[in-house]
Every structure is written in structure tokens, then in C-alpha cells.
Amino acid sequence: MTNLFKTMEINVGPQHPSTHGVLRLILELDGEIIKSCKPVVGYLHRGIEKMAENRSYLQYLPIVDRIDYLGGFFNSYAYCDCIEHLAEIDVPDKAKYIRVLCMELNRIASHLLWLGTFMLDLGASSPLFYCFRDRERILHIFEALTGQRMMYNYFTFGGVRFDIPSDIIDKISVFIEDMPECINDYENIITDNPIFVSRCKSKGILTKKNALQYSITGPNLRASGVNLDFRKSNPYLVYDRLNFDVSSDISGDAFSRYKVRIFELHSSLKIVEQCISFIKNSSDEFLNKSVKPVMLNIDNAEYTSSVESPRGLMSCTVMAGGKNPYRVKWRTGSYYAVQVLPELLINAELADLMAIFGSLDVILPEVDK
Amino acid sequence: MNYLLSIFIDFFANFGIPKEVVYIIFPIIPFCIVAAALILVVLVLVLVERKILALFTQRKGPNRVGFCGILQTVADAVKLLCKENIEPNVTDRILFSLAPIIAFVPVMVCWGIIPFSSEFDFISISVSSLLFAVIAVIPVIGVILAGYSSNNKYSLIGSVRSAVQVISYELPIMFVILSVSILASSLNIKDIILSQTSMYQVCGWYIFPCFLGFVILFVSSLAELNRCPFDLPEAESELVAGYNTEYSGMRFALFFLGEYAMLFVSSAFITALFFGGFLSPFGFYISEKIFNNNVLAQIGIYFEQAFWFFIKSFLIVFLIMWVRAVLPRLKSSDLLKFSWRILLPLSILNFIYICLFKYIVMIGGLK
Amino acid sequence: MINTDLLKEYFPDVLVYDYYIFVEKNIVDVISFLKTKNYVDFDVLSQIIAADCTDFVQLTYRLYSTENNEFLNVVTKVKDEAASVTHLYKSAHFDECEIHDLFGINFVGNEKLERLYMPEDWDGHPLLKSYDQTDERLEWNNDQSL
Known part of the structure; x- marks a missing residue:
């Protein structure tokens, strides 16, 4: 008789098609109902924080792109911001706008990849290809601009490595003209789909209290009814000069997380448009020539930058110690989103796991660092 | 069916094979036809599915093996048959x-x-x-x-x-x-x-x-x-x-x-x-x-x-x-x-x- | 900005400097005070930053207030053992596990404390300055015979 009521322990990951990398979830199943969940991380631990201690400030710069490989610009900006504050380096306006432009395009690329894989997790294969098609256009732009598709290493202390050529500006303008129609297409195929809605509506509800308790940030928090966007609340770069909207939703389920992200695609396009019009009209010298990053020598000081990455608050803390960082600490959004997973999964069905986990947009390299 | 069967019996009668034997072996021939047709249909079907899905997602689909990839499923089938049969x-x-x-x-x-x-x-x-x-x-x-x-x-x-x-x-x-x-x-x-x-x-x-x-x-x-x-x-x-x-x-x-x-x-x-x-x-x-x-x-x-x-x-x-x-x-x-x-x-x-x-x-x- | 006077009243030996609060002991009480009883409710624990200062480990609790949109750093020194804040902020669990893993700090009060990244049987705590980096397990195995 006892055997009848025994629960089954099942190991999802670390090699599983939909754990987006190498997350391992130990699930306890009662039939198809999840009774408990324990995330196990660390399969992608590369010791990125330890690496900083043996390198100079500049040598560490290419490594930070690898923390969240879908949002490389956010990582390098968070790190550059720290060093610029510590070494008191000014960044010219044009470089700031270029940074914002790159970061917002990167946000669109990241959200597109999320949308595609999320739909793939739910069993719809076509949206993945549409999303990748558009993401590919952004990656082509990045490749032309920086020489790399994912690990850009484009930002540097005091600005960006090279000026943005005018033909790339034209490419971006064409892209942002086409994009709203594509997003509408996605919405037509996804948002009104009754199966999608039934799988996402009121699934994995993250209450406002829980979201704050678990330190969730970014779109996941905004979907839970807290209108917190670090671009608005603690503006960095030129975000206080830009006009954009932040969307929030109150229900906190997978569907509202989806809606918030779709809205962010639109608002990012808007920001890109404004950046382009500024860059076109500006003739600023884009990089402060007096900076020699190789020679940086910063006395004991500490600074923490806060960046709104596609997956929430990304902060980089640099404790300077002379010629190389004494300690670098990264705070990433996914790290805390993984932690809240057990809370959301209790008494959900196994099929809900994908809707809930997918909607949190977790990137594992960011968790393991 | 009876029409086919009578042709069949006549055909074998030419070789002196008795009717009873023909009755027994008659189902084998259609079975072989069915099996061959089935496998052929499946090969076509898999290719068609991949091509159709490619069409819907604005891709080319399989396009390397044979003309426009028509031999892709054959290659897949050969691969599957040659693979090791792993048994835990x-x-x-x-x-x-x-x-x-x-x-x-x-x-x-x-x-x-x-x-x-x-x-x-x-x-x-x-x-x-x-x-x-x-x-x-x-x-x-x-x-x-x-x-x-x-x-x-x-x-x-x-x-x-x-x-x-x-x-x-x-x-x-x-x-x-x-x-x-x-x-x-x-x-x-x-x-x-x-x-x-x-x-x-x-x-x-x-x-x-x-x-x-x-x-x-x-x-x-x-x-x-x-x-x-x-x-x-x-x-x-x-x-x-x-x-x-x-x-x-x-x-x-x-x-x-x-x-x-x-x-x-x-x-x-x-x-x-x-x-x-x-x-x-x-x-x-x-x-x-x-x-x-x-x-x-x-x-x-x-x-x-x-x-x-x-x-x-x-x-x-x-x-x-x-x-x-x-x-x-x-x-x-x-x-x-x-x-x-x-x-x-x-x-x-x-x-x-x-x-x-x-x-x-x-x-x-x-x- | 926090109400310094009120904080001083409750905790006389606390040093306040800009957005930094230096606390010698009773870190949990200070954080719990900041979370609920101040003018500003610091309702989010953004992260816990640990740094090895050779003879002690410095923990920085980075609090955030969603009402006033400001950060506050509560800094303390610990040696081997620290008090857990998981009952105040659930997000602290991973942070504490990470610090336990990489710095070897034991958080009293966190029952589920375990190594986060490294294997259970791993010797040493990698982010300590005294960590031996010539460990053969860290080296890439180029042995072709394997």
C-alpha cells in the first residue's frame, strides 16, 4: 500500500533539452504533480570572479562578455562603468549614446532568443525560426560593428573602441523600421493562441511579496506588479535624456512575463531610434584619447555599478587594489530567478515546468559565473 | 480481389503449380507490395514534412543530399540502420x-x-x-x-x-x-x-x-x-x-x-x-x-x-x-x-x- | 537617505558614512531594523558581497529600497562564522551558499547551507587569497593516453 503513494524522484538536467544550458533540477513527482524541486547549479562554473584577481583591469575586460553570453554588452558596460568611476574617466556623449544603442539592440536580440526558445519549450517550433531570423539581423549588425557575433569586447574604459560607421547606422535604421511589423506577427501567432494562453495564464504566479523577498529584478519583477526599472529609477548613461516607457503587469504569471518582454521589445526599438538620431547629428570626438587603460593604477576603492540587463539587475562590484582588481563580484538576474523556481513549481504539473521555467528567462552561464 | 486472384492462379497454372499452393502463397505477394509501398511512403512523408516545416519557417529544408535534398531521408534511413543498437x-x-x-x-x-x-x-x-x-x-x-x-x-x-x-x-x-x-x-x-x-x-x-x-x-x-x-x-x-x-x-x-x-x-x-x-x-x-x-x-x-x-x-x-x-x-x-x-x-x-x-x-x- | 539618528539610537556603535553602514556585531538586528523600522523600508537584499581581507572576510549586504530607489551597503567583518539573514530575505540563501562555498564562512541559522558551485568534497575555498592555485585538479589534463 505504501508503494502506491510513493513519489518519484526525477532528474531534469544537467543535459536536458529545455534547461537552457546545464541546470539540474531534482524534482519529486506525484504522478505529474511536482511536489518539491531543488535546483543544483555549478555545472558551468568558470571562476570568472577569481580570474579577475590575476589580471590587470584591461586583461579582464574580454572575459566579462562570457558571463551572460546573450547580453555581452551589458556585462562589459557594468564592468567599464565601475572602472570609469574608480579611475575617474569621463565618457563623451557620443560614446554614451553608442553604448545605449548597442545595449538596447542586444536587449532585443536577447528577448528574441528568449521568445523563440520559450515557444520551443511549449512545443511550437515555428516561432523559434522567426525569432532567430530577426536576431540574426542584429547579430550581423554587431558583427559588422565589433567583429564578433556574441563576445563583443567593444566597450572600453572611457568609451567604445571605434566609432560607429554610417553604413551600420543605415542598417540599424532599416532594421528598426521592419521590426515592429515582425513583432506584431509574433504576437498574432502567439498571443491569441488559445493553447498558449491556457498554458501560461495563471501558471507560476510570482507574488509581489515573493518577488521582492527573492530579489527578483527585471521583467520578472515588473510582471509581478513592481514598476522597477533601473533605467528609470537609477538612470545611468543617457537614459534620463531618453523618452521610453516601462511596462508592468500585476498578475505575475507566465503570461504577464511574456507580455512585459514583448512590450520591452517595442520600447527598446524606440530607444534605438532616439540614439540613432543623436548619433547622426553629433560630431563629437567619440573616445577620450588621454586614457591609457593599460597603465591604470587605482588605489584601494570600491564601486558597484547597476545595469538593467535583459534578465534583471546586473551589478558589478570592483574592489580596486593597485594594478589589478582585488575582488570582483557579479550580481546577475538569473541567479536569483533560479532560486525562486522551487517556490513557483510546488504543486504545478510537470508540463508547467517548461512554461514557468521558460518564462523566467534563465541563462545558466550567468548563474554559475 | 477475386479478379486479381484468378489472374494469379492462371499465371501459376502455366508452371504446373497446383491451385491450393497458390491460395497459400497468394497473400505473401500483396504483403510484400504493401510493405514496400509503406516504406516508400514513409520516406517520402518524412521528406515532405521537413520541406513543409521549412516552408512554414522560411527555410530551405534538406537541400544537400541528391537533387534538392530528395535523398535526405534515404541517407537518414541508412544512417539509422547502420547505427549501433544500444541496449541499456x-x-x-x-x-x-x-x-x-x-x-x-x-x-x-x-x-x-x-x-x-x-x-x-x-x-x-x-x-x-x-x-x-x-x-x-x-x-x-x-x-x-x-x-x-x-x-x-x-x-x-x-x-x-x-x-x-x-x-x-x-x-x-x-x-x-x-x-x-x-x-x-x-x-x-x-x-x-x-x-x-x-x-x-x-x-x-x-x-x-x-x-x-x-x-x-x-x-x-x-x-x-x-x-x-x-x-x-x-x-x-x-x-x-x-x-x-x-x-x-x-x-x-x-x-x-x-x-x-x-x-x-x-x-x-x-x-x-x-x-x-x-x-x-x-x-x-x-x-x-x-x-x-x-x-x-x-x-x-x-x-x-x-x-x-x-x-x-x-x-x-x-x-x-x-x-x-x-x-x-x-x-x-x-x-x-x-x-x-x-x-x-x-x-x-x-x-x-x-x-x-x-x-x-x-x-x-x-x- | 536613511535616518541616521534613529539608527544611532538603537545601535550606538554603528558607523554611518554616505551609503555605507559599518557594523561590528548584531548585523542581523541592524538589517532587520533597516528592513522594517526605518523611514525607508529596504525591502530587497540585492546581494551579499564577500571579500577576503586576509585576516578576516568582509561581508557587504547590499540593500535596495523600491520606494526610494536607493542602495545601502551594510558592511561587517566576519571570521569563519556569520549569522544568516535567510529569515529576513529568502534571496540570501544562494548568496550564503556561495560564500560558504567560496570563502568557507559558516552561516549559522541557514539549515540548508551547502556548497553551491564546487563539488561536495572539494578541498579549500577558491576565492580566499590563500587558496592554492597549483592544485593539480585545476590543471588541464593533457595526458593523451587516457
């Missing part, structure tokens, strides 16, 4: 090897039940449509055995899902088959097809009186075939590969073959019930006109009937693939709710409506 240590050996066979063989039988032209049905019994419905469920036993014997939790969940799915979708299917056979006053598939002949060409097809039945059968077939949006037993994002997680090589190929063959056979069944099967959509056969009713015309008609059957079935297959390209996957609990709360009541309503329809038609003597 802790499996139930007998069931593990038996499961793919149980999943595949019934499909062949189903394939034999379908009449592809008016003289070309190998298993012709009076209740062939019921027989089809019954045999079409047997592959699920193979799926359950596969899940059970692989000693893998993902496989187990997949196979249990499959069992639940088939049980709940079998009832609507039965009701639809019954309502169609009431319209045709027969349970034999060939009779059902022939009774769709009408002087108003396509208007005789049962899709018109029984559209609701078609929708129900289509949806239920998707569920029975484990096709999207009901592909829960092998939901790759949840269960890795579902019941065939532990299978590889030839055994996996059998599952794969069985699945795609069943896809085509089910489409053929839907065609037979609702789209006039091998009947020409024009009300006459083209070869009839070309050969002016001589002996060639008779053979031409058989081939043309088969041609129409394949064309119609492929259209249904296309519909199924279209659904796959667009829809996400249902949840298992939603799937059950959908079956018991919507499909079953609808199919009963459809049955009652068809009974009334038939009664009125009979009274009015419209047909």
Missing part, C-alpha cells in the same frame, strides 16, 4: 526488443485494410472500419511496453501519457466511425467509399453532412498519432524524447517508421470516410475518357483511383503538418479535459444528428 543494462530485454515490433506491425495490418482502389483491398471483411479502429490502437501497447521496459523515468511518463491519451480519444473516434457507417449503411470501408458516389460529384462525400464528425476524427487522430499539438508522449522539451529515449538504431527506426506510416494510414482512413476515398472528384475517371472503355481503361482506372486516394491523403497529411507548424503543445490535463468535456459530447451529438439526418433522408428518399 537494466532493461527488460524481451519486452525491450518486442516493443518496437508491436508498435510497427499493426500499422502494416491497418495499411492492408485500406482499399486503395476498388479492386485492391487485401483484407476485405464486412466490419473493416471497426477492425481498423481496433488495430490502430495496438501500437500503443508497444509504446507502453517501451516505456516500461526501458527502465527510464522519462520513458515511463511518456508511455503512461500515451496510454491515457489513446483511451480518452478512442471513444470519439468510435462514435464518428459509427455515424459514418450509419450514413453508408455499412461498416466495410470499401462500401463506405462506394456509397459516397453521387451524381453531383463531390457533393456525395460525407464531409458535407458530417463536417463536425470530420473535425472530431481529425483532432482525435492527431491525438492518436501523438502529433502536435498532442505530442505529449514524446514532448522533447519535457521528457527528452518520451517513450523512445533509450532506443537507438534499428529499433528506434521501427518506432519512427511506425509513427509516420500510421500518420499516412490515418490520413487515408479519414480520406476514405469523408473524402470519397478513391473516387474521382470529377465524377468520372480520366482514363475512362482516354482509353475509351477498353481493357486498358480498367487498369487505368485502378491506378487513377489509387492516385486520387494518395492525393487526398497527402492533403490531409499536409493539414496535419500545418497544425504542427503553428500550434504549441497542450498540457496533459488540458488534453484530457478537451477530450472528455468537449470532443466526447460533441461526437455523441454528431451521432444523434447523423441518425436523424439519415432517417429524414430515408423517409424523403432523397438519395
Whole structure:
């Protein structure tokens, strides 16, 4: 008789098609109902924080792109911001706008990849290809601009490595003209789909209290009814000069997380448009020539930058110690989103796991660092 | 069939082989034809599916092997057959090897039940449509055995899902088959097809009186075939590969073959019930006109009937693939709710409506 | 900005400097005070930053207030053992596990404390300055015979 009521322990990951990398979830199943969940991380631990201690400030710069490989610009900006504050380096306006432009395009690329894989997790294969098609256009732009598709290493202390050529500006303008129609297409195929809605509506509800308790940030928090966007609340770069909207939703389920992200695609396009019009009209010298990053020598000081990455608050803390960082600490959004997973999964069905986990947009390299 | 049999007996009589022996070996020949045709159809089907999905997602699809990639599936098949047959240590050996066979063989039988032209049905019994419905469920036993014997939790969940799915979708299917056979006053598939002949060409097809039945059968077939949006037993994002997680090589190929063959056979069944099967959509056969009713015309008609059957079935297959390209996957609990709360009541309503329809038609003597 | 006077009243030996609060002991009480009883509710624990200062480990609790949109750093020194704040902020669990893993700090009060990244049987705590970086397990194995 006892055997009848025994629960089954099942190991999802670390090699599983939909754990987006190498997350391992130990699930306890009662039939198809999840009774408990324990995330196990660390399969992608590369010791990125330890690496900083043996390198100079500049040598560490290419490594930070690898923390969240879908949002490389956010990582390098968070790190550059720290060093610029510590070494008191000014960044010219044009470089700031270029940074914002790159970061917002990167946000669109990241959200597109999320949308595609999320739909793939739910069993719809076509949206993945549409999303990748558009993401590919952004990656082509990045490749032309920086020489790399994912690990850009484009930002540097005091600005960006090279000026943005005018033909790339034209490419971006064409892209942002086409994009709203594509997003509408996605919405037509996804948002009104009754199966999608039934799988996402009121699934994995993250209450406002829980979201704050678990330190969730970014779109996941905004979907839970807290209108917190670090671009608005603690503006960095030129975000206080830009006009954009932040969307929030109150229900906190997978569907509202989806809606918030779709809205962010639109608002990012808007920001890109404004950046382009500024860059076109500006003739600023884009990089402060007096900076020699190789020679940086910063006395004991500490600074923490806060960046709104596609997956929430990304902060980089640099404790300077002379010629190389004494300690670098990264705070990433996914790290805390993984932690809240057990809370959301209790008494959900196994099929809900994908809707809930997918909607949190977790990137594992960011968790393991 | 008797016509073919007499030709067959005559042919062997020339070599002095007695009639009794010919009776015994006669079924072997059509079986070989069926098997060869089935594998050919599956090869085409896999390629067609990949091309269609590519079309929907604005890709090229397979385009390297052969002209425009037409040999891609052949290459895949060769690869699968050459692969090592990995068998985990802790499996139930007998069931593990038996499961793919149980999943595949019934499909062949189903394939034999379908009449592809008016003289070309190998298993012709009076209740062939019921027989089809019954045999079409047997592959699920193979799926359950596969899940059970692989000693893998993902496989187990997949196979249990499959069992639940088939049980709940079998009832609507039965009701639809019954309502169609009431319209045709027969349970034999060939009779059902022939009774769709009408002087108003396509208007005789049962899709018109029984559209609701078609929708129900289509949806239920998707569920029975484990096709999207009901592909829960092998939901790759949840269960890795579902019941065939532990299978590889030839055994996996059998599952794969069985699945795609069943896809085509089910489409053929839907065609037979609702789209006039091998009947020409024009009300006459083209070869009839070309050969002016001589002996060639008779053979031409058989081939043309088969041609129409394949064309119609492929259209249904296309519909199924279209659904796959667009829809996400249902949840298992939603799937059950959908079956018991919507499909079953609808199919009963459809049955009652068809009974009334038939009664009125009979009274009015419209047909 | 926080109400310094009120904080001083409750905790006389606390040093306040800009957005930094230096606390010698009773770190949990200070954080719980900041979370609930101040003018500003610091309702989010953004992260816990640990740094090895050779003879002690410095923990920085980075609090955030969603009302006033400001950060506050509560800094303390610990040696081997620290008090857990998981009952105040659930997000602290991973942070504490990470610090336990990489710095070897034992958080009293966190029952589920375990190594986060490294294997259970791993020797040493990698982010300590005294960590031996010549460990053969860290070297890439170029042995072709394997």
C-alpha cells in the first residue's frame, strides 16, 4: 500500500533539452504533480570572479562578455562603468549614446532568443525560426560593428573602441523600421493562441511579496506588479535624456512575463531610434584619447555599478587594489530567478515546468559565473 | 480481389503449380507490395514534412543530399540502420526488443485494410472500419511496453501519457466511425467509399453532412498519432524524447517508421470516410475518357483511383503538418479535459444528428 | 537617505558614512531594523558581497529600497562564522551558499547551507587569497593516453 503513494524522484538536467544550458533540477513527482524541486547549479562554473584577481583591469575586460553570453554588452558596460568611476574617466556623449544603442539592440536580440526558445519549450517550433531570423539581423549588425557575433569586447574604459560607421547606422535604421511589423506577427501567432494562453495564464504566479523577498529584478519583477526599472529609477548613461516607457503587469504569471518582454521589445526599438538620431547629428570626438587603460593604477576603492540587463539587475562590484582588481563580484538576474523556481513549481504539473521555467528567462552561464 | 486472384492462379497454372499452393502463397505477394509501398511512403512523408516545416519557417529544408535534398531521408534511413543498437543494462530485454515490433506491425495490418482502389483491398471483411479502429490502437501497447521496459523515468511518463491519451480519444473516434457507417449503411470501408458516389460529384462525400464528425476524427487522430499539438508522449522539451529515449538504431527506426506510416494510414482512413476515398472528384475517371472503355481503361482506372486516394491523403497529411507548424503543445490535463468535456459530447451529438439526418433522408428518399 | 539618528539610537556603535553602514556585531538586528523600522523600508537584499581581507572576510549586504530607489551597503567583518539573514530575505540563501562555498564562512541559522558551485568534497575555498592555485585538479589534463 505504501508503494502506491510513493513519489518519484526525477532528474531534469544537467543535459536536458529545455534547461537552457546545464541546470539540474531534482524534482519529486506525484504522478505529474511536482511536489518539491531543488535546483543544483555549478555545472558551468568558470571562476570568472577569481580570474579577475590575476589580471590587470584591461586583461579582464574580454572575459566579462562570457558571463551572460546573450547580453555581452551589458556585462562589459557594468564592468567599464565601475572602472570609469574608480579611475575617474569621463565618457563623451557620443560614446554614451553608442553604448545605449548597442545595449538596447542586444536587449532585443536577447528577448528574441528568449521568445523563440520559450515557444520551443511549449512545443511550437515555428516561432523559434522567426525569432532567430530577426536576431540574426542584429547579430550581423554587431558583427559588422565589433567583429564578433556574441563576445563583443567593444566597450572600453572611457568609451567604445571605434566609432560607429554610417553604413551600420543605415542598417540599424532599416532594421528598426521592419521590426515592429515582425513583432506584431509574433504576437498574432502567439498571443491569441488559445493553447498558449491556457498554458501560461495563471501558471507560476510570482507574488509581489515573493518577488521582492527573492530579489527578483527585471521583467520578472515588473510582471509581478513592481514598476522597477533601473533605467528609470537609477538612470545611468543617457537614459534620463531618453523618452521610453516601462511596462508592468500585476498578475505575475507566465503570461504577464511574456507580455512585459514583448512590450520591452517595442520600447527598446524606440530607444534605438532616439540614439540613432543623436548619433547622426553629433560630431563629437567619440573616445577620450588621454586614457591609457593599460597603465591604470587605482588605489584601494570600491564601486558597484547597476545595469538593467535583459534578465534583471546586473551589478558589478570592483574592489580596486593597485594594478589589478582585488575582488570582483557579479550580481546577475538569473541567479536569483533560479532560486525562486522551487517556490513557483510546488504543486504545478510537470508540463508547467517548461512554461514557468521558460518564462523566467534563465541563462545558466550567468548563474554559475 | 477475386479478379486479381484468378489472374494469379492462371499465371501459376502455366508452371504446373497446383491451385491450393497458390491460395497459400497468394497473400505473401500483396504483403510484400504493401510493405514496400509503406516504406516508400514513409520516406517520402518524412521528406515532405521537413520541406513543409521549412516552408512554414522560411527555410530551405534538406537541400544537400541528391537533387534538392530528395535523398535526405534515404541517407537518414541508412544512417539509422547502420547505427549501433544500444541496449541499456537494466532493461527488460524481451519486452525491450518486442516493443518496437508491436508498435510497427499493426500499422502494416491497418495499411492492408485500406482499399486503395476498388479492386485492391487485401483484407476485405464486412466490419473493416471497426477492425481498423481496433488495430490502430495496438501500437500503443508497444509504446507502453517501451516505456516500461526501458527502465527510464522519462520513458515511463511518456508511455503512461500515451496510454491515457489513446483511451480518452478512442471513444470519439468510435462514435464518428459509427455515424459514418450509419450514413453508408455499412461498416466495410470499401462500401463506405462506394456509397459516397453521387451524381453531383463531390457533393456525395460525407464531409458535407458530417463536417463536425470530420473535425472530431481529425483532432482525435492527431491525438492518436501523438502529433502536435498532442505530442505529449514524446514532448522533447519535457521528457527528452518520451517513450523512445533509450532506443537507438534499428529499433528506434521501427518506432519512427511506425509513427509516420500510421500518420499516412490515418490520413487515408479519414480520406476514405469523408473524402470519397478513391473516387474521382470529377465524377468520372480520366482514363475512362482516354482509353475509351477498353481493357486498358480498367487498369487505368485502378491506378487513377489509387492516385486520387494518395492525393487526398497527402492533403490531409499536409493539414496535419500545418497544425504542427503553428500550434504549441497542450498540457496533459488540458488534453484530457478537451477530450472528455468537449470532443466526447460533441461526437455523441454528431451521432444523434447523423441518425436523424439519415432517417429524414430515408423517409424523403432523397438519395 | 536613511535616518541616521534613529539608527544611532538603537545601535550606538554603528558607523554611518554616505551609503555605507559599518557594523561590528548584531548585523542581523541592524538589517532587520533597516528592513522594517526605518523611514525607508529596504525591502530587497540585492546581494551579499564577500571579500577576503586576509585576516578576516568582509561581508557587504547590499540593500535596495523600491520606494526610494536607493542602495545601502551594510558592511561587517566576519571570521569563519556569520549569522544568516535567510529569515529576513529568502534571496540570501544562494548568496550564503556561495560564500560558504567560496570563502568557507559558516552561516549559522541557514539549515540548508551547502556548497553551491564546487563539488561536495572539494578541498579549500577558491576565492580566499590563500587558496592554492597549483592544485593539480585545476590543471588541464593533457595526458593523451587516457
